[in-house]
Amino acid sequence: MAKELRIGMLGCGFMGRAHSNAWLQVNHFFEREHKPVLKAVYGREQDRAQLEKFAKMWGYESIETDWRKVVERDDIDLIDVCVPNHMHHDCVIAAAEAGKIVVCEKPLAMNAKEGEAMVAAVEKAGVPNMVCFNYRRVPAISLAKQIIDEGRIGRPFHYRATYNQDYTISAKVPQGGLALWRLDAKVAGSGVTGDLLSHSIDTAEWLNGPIVRVVAHTETFIKERVHAETGKTEKVEIDDACMFLAIFANGSIGTFESTRYARGRKNYNTFEVNGELGAVFFDLEDPHILQFFRYADPKTGQKIEDHLTGWQRIHVTAFEHPYMKNWWVPGCTIGYEHTFINMFADFLASLEGGPKFQPDMRCALRTQRVCDAVLQSAREKRWVDIPPE
Numbered sequence: 001m002a003k004e005l006r007i008g009m010l011g012c013g014f015m016g017r018a019h020s021n022a023w024l025q026v027n028h029f030f031e032r033e034h035k036p037v038l039k040a041v042y043g044r045e046q047d048r049a050q051l052e053k054f055a056k057m058w059g060y061e062s063i064e065t066d067w068r069k070v071v072e073r074d075d076i077d078l079i080d081v082c083v084p085n086h087m088h089h090d091c092v093i094a095a096a097e098a099g100k101i102v103v104c105e106k107p108l109a110m111n112a113k114e115g116e117a118m119v120a121a122v123e124k125a126g127v128p129n130m131v132c133f134n135y136r137r138v139p140a141i142s143l144a145k146q147i148i149d150e151g152r153i154g155r156p157f158h159y160r161a162t163y164n165q166d167y168t169i170s171a172k173v174p175q176g177g178l179a180l181w182r183l184d185a186k187v188a189g190s191g192v193t194g195d196l197l198s199h200s201i202d203t204a205e206w207l208n209g210p211i212v213r214v215v216a217h218t219e220t221f222i223k224e225r226v227h228a229e230t231g232k233t234e235k236v237e238i239d240d241a242c243m244f245l246a247i248f249a250n251g252s253i254g255t256f257e258s259t260r261y262a263r264g265r266k267n268y269n270t271f272e273v274n275g276e277l278g279a280v281f282f283d284l285e286d287p288h289i290l291q292f293f294r295y296a297d298p299k300t301g302q303k304i305e306d307h308l309t310g311w312q313r314i315h316v317t318a319f320e321h322p323y324m325k326n327w328w329v330p331g332c333t334i335g336y337e338h339t340f341i342n343m344f345a346d347f348l349a350s351l352e353g354g355p356k357f358q359p360d361m362r363c364a365l366r367t368q369r370v371c372d373a374v375l376q377s378a379r380e381k382r383w384v385d386i387p388p389e
């Protein structure tokens with residue numbers, strides 16, 4: 001029986017597009033009882049032209065320039081928070097208090113203190129909630145999770161993650177404004193740590209369990225940039241690059257590297273996990289491939305015959321692979337936008353009595369705590385422990 005799920009979208013930028021597309025597409029590929037309806041979208045008065053264009057392109061029934069009005073409307077069931085990070089806290093708490101289902105873009109918040117208040121609000125209200133770490137729903141990453149959970153790499157020793165881009169190398173790139181708020185610490189909270197490493201940390205903890213200790217170094221290469229909104233040259237307060245070492249609860253050790261100054265790298269989100277029996281490697285710039293190295297059979301302990309040992313490139317497009325039976329025929333790839341569709345399909349399934357959706361806000365708070373510990377470590381130049389939940 002179809003059930004309307006009336007969406008109130010907060011934000012009309014890059015993530016507003018990715019989410020709107022996913023809400024519109026999800027019923028075309030996944031059988032779900034809920035039918036998303038794009039009811040209203042919020043954007044700032046000063047961005048009205050963009051807001052109107054956005055509403056028209058995606059088919060929103062109405063626009064609002066005061067986000068609280070969207071939250072208060074009783075013809076809306078779900079608030080989707082795609083505004084910049086400094087607004088997540090207020091929007092999520094208001095939405096929870098209004099009894100709405102709450103979806104929030106990553107990272108959860110500006111810091112863990114804000115995140116704690118958000119988790120308390122959604123849990124007090126008892127509303128379904130989720131945070132959009134969309135990369136868990138890349139089929140090849142889900143397959144890596146399956147392979148690890150099946151014991152096929154055995155005891156893990158090393159976890160190695162990178163998340164590198166190159167779009168801020170020029171000193172002429174301004175900070176702030178609709179397009180570049182991620183460079184403005186007052187709006188983003190942090191630089192690559194919150195924006196990019198939060199993805200790597202979410203994936204790492206999902207695949208390899210909790211991180212318990214970190215030591216980090218951050219760098220800001222360009223110290224001042226023009227602010228797009230004030231027109232003035234202002235100090236850059238974000239981390240342009242961050243590297244940290246991590247110790248996992250399972251005894252394995254990790255390295256994490258992220259920068260927006262890796263000339264040539266656009267969205268180079270990679271991980272490799274090396275275990276006793278095998279290894280997996282993934283690169284988001286080659287998203288439909290999972291590399292798998294098999295050293296020994298996990299059930300028998302028997303070593304793979306020498307002449308067959310080697311890295312296997314698995315083209316993750318078969319019906320048997322995660323999510324792929326809902327898409328095309330084997331061999332036909334899917335892309336970035338589909339990760340959001342897969343994610344909302346899982347979230348709708350959880351609303352309909354399916355498995356509990358993860359990451360919810362409580363889970364994303366852990367990622368936030370690791371990010372905070374990384375930044376604290378870089379500031380204080382020492383190892384920092386991450387408190388257990």
Ligand code: SOE
Nearest residue numbers: 014106165182195196199267
């Ligand atoms: C930044 O460039 C960014 O858009 C992140 O904010 C996204 O979360 C990431 O998926 C792609 O890169």
